[in-house]
Amino acid sequence: MNHLQTALDIIAQVGGAENIEHIEHCSTRLRLSLYDNGKVNEAALGAIDGVLGVRVNVQCQVIIGHEVVQVYDAVRSLVGSPQSGGQPARAKVSRGAQAVDFVISVFQPLVPAIAGGGVLKSLLLLLDVLGWLSRDSSTYKVLDNIGSAPLYFLPILVAITTAMKLKVNVLVAVSAVSVMVLPAMTKQLADGAAFMSFDLRNVAYASQVFPAILCVLFYAQTEKLFNRYSPGALRIFLSPMLSLLVTVPVTLLILGPLGYELGAGLATVILWLYGKLGFVATGLLAAALPFMVAAGMHKPMLPYAVASMSQFGREMLYLPASLAHNIAESGACLAIALKSKDKVLKSTAFSAGISALFGITEPALYGVTLLNKKALYSVILGSVVGGAFIGWMAIQAFALVGPGLASISMFVSPDDPMNIVWAFAGAGLSFAVAFISAFVLWRDRATENADELTFTRPVEGQIIPLENVNDDVFSRKIMGDGIAIVPSQGILRAPADGTVVNVFDSGHALSLLTDAGVELIFHIGIDTIRLQGEGFSPRVKEGQHVKSGDTLIEFSLDAITAAGLDPVVMMVVTNGERFSLTPGNTDDKNKNPHIIMTLKESV
Numbered sequence: 236m237n238h239l240q241t242a243l244d245i246i247a248q249v250g251g252a253e254n255i256e257h258i259e260h261c262s263t264r265l266r267l268s269l270y271d272n273g274k275v276n277e278a279a280l281g282a283i284d285g286v287l288g289v290r291v292n293v294q295c296q297v298i299i300g301h302e303v304v305q306v307y308d309a310v311r312s313l314v315g316s317p318q319s320g321g322q323p324a325r326a327k328v329s330r331g332a333q334a335v336d337f338v339i340s341v342f343q344p345l346v347p348a349i350a351g352g353g354v355l356k357s358l359l360l361l362l363d364v365l366g367w368l369s370r371d372s373s374t375y376k377v378l379d380n381i382g383s384a385p386l387y388f389l390p391i392l393v394a395i396t397t398a399m400k401l402k403v404n405v406l407v408a409v410s411a412v413s414v415m416v417l418p419a420m421t422k423q424l425a426d427g428a429a430f431m432s433f434d435l436r437n438v439a440y441a442s443q444v445f446p447a448i449l450c451v452l453f454y455a456q457t458e459k460l461f462n463r464y465s466p467g468a469l470r471i472f473l474s475p476m477l478s479l480l481v482t483v484p485v486t487l488l489i490l491g492p493l494g495y496e497l498g499a500g501l502a503t504v505i506l507w508l509y510g511k512l513g514f515v516a517t518g519l520l521a522a523a524l525p526f527m528v529a530a531g532m533h534k535p536m537l538p539y540a541v542a543s544m545s546q547f548g549r550e551m552l553y554l555p556a557s558l559a560h561n562i563a564e565s566g567a568c569l570a571i572a573l574k575s576k577d578k579v580l581k582s583t584a585f586s587a588g589i590s591a592l593f594g595i596t597e598p599a600l601y602g603v604t605l606l607n608k609k610a611l612y613s614v615i616l617g618s619v620v621g622g623a624f625i626g627w628m629a630i631q632a633f634a635l636v637g638p639g640l641a642s643i644s645m646f647v648s649p650d651d652p653m654n655i656v657w658a659f660a661g662a663g664l665s666f667a668v669a670f671i672s673a674f675v676l677w678r679d680r681a682t683e684n685a686d687e688l689t690f691t692r693p694v695e696g697q698i699i700p701l702e703n704v705n706d707d708v709f710s711r712k713i714m715g716d717g718i719a720i721v722p723s724q725g726i727l728r729a730p731a732d733g734t735v736v737n738v739f740d741s742g743h744a745l746s747l748l749t750d751a752g753v754e755l756i757f758h759i760g761i762d763t764i765r766l767q768g769e770g771f772s773p774r775v776k777e778g779q780h781v782k783s784g785d786t787l788i789e790f791s792l793d794a795i796t797a798a799g800l801d802p803v804v805m806m807v808v809t810n811g812e813r814f815s816l817t818p819g820n821t822d823d824k825n826k827n828p829h830i831i832m833t834l835k836e837s838v
Contacts, residue, residue, distance in 0.1 A: 237284070237285075238285075238302065238305040238306050238308075238309045239309050239313075240284075241283060241284060241285045241286070241299075241306055241309070242306055242309035242310040242312075242313055243313065244283045244284075245265070245280065245283060245286070245297055245306070245310060246310060246313060246314065248275065248276045248279045248280040248283065249267055249269060249274065249275050249280065249295055250269065250270075250271060250274030250275065251274075252313065252314045252315075253270075254269050254270050254271055254274050255267055255268075255269060255270075255314055256268045256269060256270050257340055257399075257400060258307070258310060258311060258314065259307075259339075259340060259343055259344055260303050260304065260306075260307040261303075261343055261346070263287075263298055263299060263300050263301070263303055263595055263597040263598075264296045264297065264298050264299065264303060264597070265296070265297040265299055265303055265306055265307055265310065266294050266295075266296055266297075266339065266340075266343065267294060267295040267296075267297070268294055268295075268336055268340060269294075269295050272291050272295060273764065273765055273767050274765075275289075275291050275295055275764065276708075276762075276764065277289050277291060277739055277741075277744065277764060278708060278714065278744060278756070278758050279708045279713075280297065281714075282708055282713050282714045285299060285300075285302065285306065286298065286299065287299065287300055287597065287598065287601045287602070288597075288601045291739075291740055292740060293336045293339070294336055294339065298597050298601060300590075300595075300597065300598055301590070301595065337400060338537070338538055339537075340396070340400040341393065341396045341397050341400055341448065342396075342444075342537040342538055342541060343537065344396045345389070345392055345393065345396060345537075345541065346537070346635060346636070348385040348392060349385050349386060349389070349541070349544070349634075349635045349636075350634060350635055350636030350637075350642075351385065352381070352382040352383065352384060352385035352386060352634075353382065353385075353386070353544070353633065353634025353635055353636060353645060354634045354636055354642055354644060354645060355378065355381060355382035356379060356382035356383065356633070356634065357633050357634050357644040357645045357646075357647045358644050358647075359375060359378055359379055359382065360633075360644075360647040360648075360649055361644050361647045361655075362375075363375070364647065364652060386442050386544065386545065387416075387441045387442055388416065388441075389441075389442050389443065389444055389447075389541075389545060390412050390413075390415055390416055390440055390441070390442075390443055390444070390446065390447035391409055391412060391413060391416070391447075393412070393444045393447040393448060393451075394408050394409045394411070394412035394413075394447050394450070394451050395408075395409060397447065397448050397451040397452070398451050398454075398455075401451065401452070401455045403451070403454065403455045403458050404458060404475065407454070407458070407475045407478060407479065408450075408451045408454050408455075410475075410479060411450055411451070411454050411478070411479055411482045411483050411486065412446075412447045412450050412451065414483050414486075414487070415440035415443075415446060415447070415450070415486070415487070415491060416440055416441050421439075421440075421441075423435075424436075424437045424438065425437055430484050430487065430488060431484075433488055435487050435488065436491075436492045438491055438492055438495045440491060440495070442544075442545035443494065443495055443498055443545055444494075444498060444538070444541055444542065444545060445494035445495070445497045445498040445542070446486065446490060446491040446492075446493075446494030446495055446498075447494070448494065449486070449490040449491075449493060449494045450482060450483075450486040450490055450491070450494075453482055453485060453486065453490060454478055454482040457477070457478040457481050457482050458474065458475075458478050461473070461474040461477045461478055462474050465477070498542040498545065498546060499542075499546055501538065501539055501542045513626060513627070514622075514623045514624070514625075514626030514627040515623065515626070516552060516626060517552060517555055517556045517559070517622045517623065517625055517626025518556075518559075518618075518619045518620075518622040518623035518626060519619075519622075520552065520553065520556040520622065521556040521557075521559040521560045521563075521618035521619060521621065521622030521625075521665075522560075522615050522618045522619045522622065524556060524557060524560040524618065525560065525564075525596075525600060525604060525605070525611065525614055525615065525618070528560075528596055528597070528600060536553045539553065540553050540554065540635055541635065544635055548633065549631040549632065549633050549648075550631065550632045550635070551629065551630065551631045551632070552626075554632035554635070554638055554645070555622070555625045555626065555630045555631070555632060555638075555658075555661070556618075556622050556625070556626075557637065557638050558621075558625065558630075558632075558638035558639075558646075558658065558661065558662055558665075559617070559618050559621035559622035559624075559625055559661060559662070559665045560596070560614070560618045560622070560665075561591055561592075561594050561596050561637070561638055561639055562591070562592065562617075562621065562639075562662045562663075562665040562666045562669075563613075563614045563615075563616075563617030563618045563621060563665040563666065563668070563669040564587075564588075564591035564596045564599040564600070564604060564614055564669070565588045565589070565591035565592040565599070565666060565669075566588075566613075566617055566665065566666035566667065566668070566669035566670035566673065567588075567599075567603070567604065567610050567613040567614045567617065567669040567670065567672070567673040568584045568585070568587045568588030568591060568599045568603050568604075568610070568673075569584070569585065569588035569589075569670060570613070570669070570670040570671070570672075570673035570674040570677065571584040571603060571607075571610060571673055571677050572584035572585035572588060573674070574673075574674055574677050575677065575679055576679055577679055579810075580603075580679075583598075583602045583603060584599075584602070584603050586598065587599035587602045587603050591639075592639060592640050593639040593640055593641045593642075594636070594637035594638055594639025594640075594641065594642060595637065595639070605736060605737075605777075605778075606736060606748050606754070607748075608734055608778070608780075609673065609676040609677055609678075610673055610677070611778075612672070612676065613669045613670075613672035613673035613676060614669055616668055616669065616672050617665045617666070617667075617668040617669025617670075617672065618665060618669075620664060620665065620668045621661050621662065621664045621665025621666075621668065622661075622665070624660070624661045624664050625657070625658070625661035628657040628660075628661065630646060630654055630657050630658050630661060631646070631648060631651075631654060632645050632646055633645055633646070633647065633648065633649075643655070643658065643659065643662070646658035679752075688731070688749075688751050688753060689731075690730035690731050690806075691728075691730045691731070691783055691784065692720070692728075692730070693720070693727055693728050693729070693730045693757065693787075693804065693806055694720045694722045694724065694726065694727055694728070694804045695720075695722065695723050695724040695726075696720045696721050696722040696723040696724065696804070697720065697721045697723070698718055698719070698720050699718075699719050699720070699721060699803070700718075700719070701716065701717050701718060701719050701805065701807070703719065704719050704761070704803055704805060705761060705801055705803075706761045706762075709758070709805050709807065712807075714756065714807050714809055715756075715807045715808045715809045715810070716807070716808055717755075717805060717806045717807035717808050718805075718806055719803050719804065719805050719806075720803070720804045720806075721802070721803050721804075722759075722792060722802055722803070722804050724792075725789060725790045725791055725792045726786055726788075726789055726790075727745070727757055727759060727786070727787045727788040727789075727790065727804065728783075728784050728785060728786055728787060729747065729781045729782065729783055729784060729785045729787055730755070730783065730806065731749045731750070731751070731753070731783050732749065732750045732780075732781070732782050732783055733747045733748050733749035733750055733753075733755075733780070733781060734747070734748050734750075734778065734779070734780050734781070735747055735775045735776065735777055735778065735779045735780075735781060735787070736748050736754075736777065737777055738773045738775065738776065738777055738788075739764075740768070741763075741764050741766070741767055741768045741771065742768045742771030742772065742773045742788060742790075743758065743759045743760060743763040743764055743766070743768075743771050743790075744756065744757060744758045744759065745757050745773070745775075745787055745788060746809075747781070747787075752810075753808060753810065754808065754809045754810040755806060755807065755808060755809070756805075756806075756807050756809055757787070757788075757804065757805065757806055757807075758804070758805045758807070759771070759788065759790050759795075759802070759804050760790075760795050760800050760801060760802045760803065760804070761800060761801040761803065762800055762801075763795060763798075763800055763802075765798070765800070766794065766795070766798060766800075769794055770790055770791035770793075770794030770795060771788060771789075771790045771791075772788065772789045772790070773787070773788050774786045774787060774788060774789060775787050775788075
């Protein structure tokens with residue numbers, strides 16, 4: 236992958252550098268908080284070399300895979316640090332969407348540090364259990380301190396990510412939060428400190444996240460106030476000093492204890508639900524994870540996981556369920572790689588299966604699972620069975636990292652040596668169930684019974700060559716070959732039997748996997764994403780099986796043309812390397828006027 240070119244293309248298709256408010260990444264996704272999501276060209280963004288998929292909801296999520304760090308670095312080098320001044324006003328979004336965006340932006344960057352320290356501590360526990368390094372040795376204690384540092388100083392790390400998200404002075408924000416973990420302050424609180432005759436509650440702020448978040452949120456308001464009213468010549472020291480003088484006491488008196496109770500309450504509620512539902516909760520969550528990960532909505536689970544780790548030093552729902560799901564993805568993909576005769580699919584499934592085995596499931600999800608319902612059913616079955624077993628055995632995780640073969644030591648318990656054994660057993664069960672199910676159910680999509688695959692007219696109107704479309708992405712066939720239709724009626728229908736893979740949030744585009752294995756994408760109009768869903772009414776959902784002629788999307792031609800946009804509809808074959816394409820009849824007087832495209836399996 237040419238990382239610089241990929242970064243340039245991504246920036247161009249999300250509305251330019253001036254539209255980017257905040258940049259971050261997780262293990263496989265570039266996550267962009269944009270001022271206006273309506274400027275994203277999803278079709279062109281998804282067609283960029285190296286991009287596995289695109290999800291635009293709260294954030295614009297660009298799925299890259301294992302090279303995401305290099306692409307992130309390239310984007311940052313081109314965009315720089317987004318500045319607060321002179322930026323366009325952010326498009327209006329709901330408060331719920333803003334909250335999710337804030338949570339992801341604050342917690343996602345914490346994961347590498349917490350994961351690194353947690354896995355190191357779990358490895359040390361394993362070495363102690365095996366008798367290779369005693370926990371009483373000086374070496375063990377030094378290494379254990381290295382692993383403990385990220386979690387102990389979590390308030391400082393949270394202060395950094397929160398201040399960066401809020402675009403306030405990071406160092407002053409860190410200074411305010413640092414008071415809570417200052418050894419002298421900790422001792423004072425333990426001895427019974429007071430401020431201006433108000434008693435300060437004795438709270439152990441180390442490893443806490445919500446007190447730090449509330450502190451920085453309040454500091455952001457004080458900084459804004461004192462920057463506004465401080466004389467210019469004195470602002471460099473006067474505003475930080477006054478902000479600290481106000482923020483820290485308010486935090487110690489009110490916000491800190493409130494944040495502590497919030498974190499404790501969140502973890503307690505989840506554990507209460509787990510206590511009521513037991514192993515069923517783990518199994519159901521594991522079954523839901525394919526859809527949550529595909530939508531990028533598993534990240535809001537991070538606050539709970541972090542709170543649980545900081546409160547109890549362990550987590551027993553989300554990470555154990557993730558272990559079952561990740562390994563089930565691997566089992567299903569490796570079974571398909573073994574059984575399928577399709578060389579392209581074999582290669583994709585094998586690499587995706589290995590990736591999932593080590594905790595990275597996006598290649599499996601977007602390359603295999605979500606495109607094939609039998610694979611998806613196998614993953615869900617393996618996840619449910621393995622997750623229920625893991626929940627039944629009450630397996631606990633001791634490090635916040637994506638569960639997989641390489642990080643399996645995260646299940647080493649300092650108190651229960653069988654915890655890691657049952658984790659291996661649960662992972663093995665998930666793998667076996669998904670593997671056997673996929674191997675039994677899988678059938679390569681047969682095309683030998685039909686020398687030619689024909690497709691009916693998806694939209695009524697005049698057929699034109701794809702080369703005549705006024706959009707380079709389609710006319711240059713970057714996404715693949717196909718046909719275009721100038722519509723006379725606002726109804727998009729399925730041209731063949733198949734399964735809906737994806738319906739774009741704005742309703743202007745849809746992808747379909749036919750029962751014969753043809754991957755189709757439909758795009759209604761040019762630049763119609765700017766309408767933000769106005770005039771588009773999808774009639775199907777992701778994962779729904781449709782018959783030829785079923786209505787997929789109803790759209791308003793008047794709304795498109797009134798906005799000055801071209802309503803032309805494109806139907807593109809995105810896995811055209813497997814087929815040779817012949818445009819069908821364009822003359823309504825022919826015998827089969829509705830057959831508009833024919834494919835033959837490439838030899």
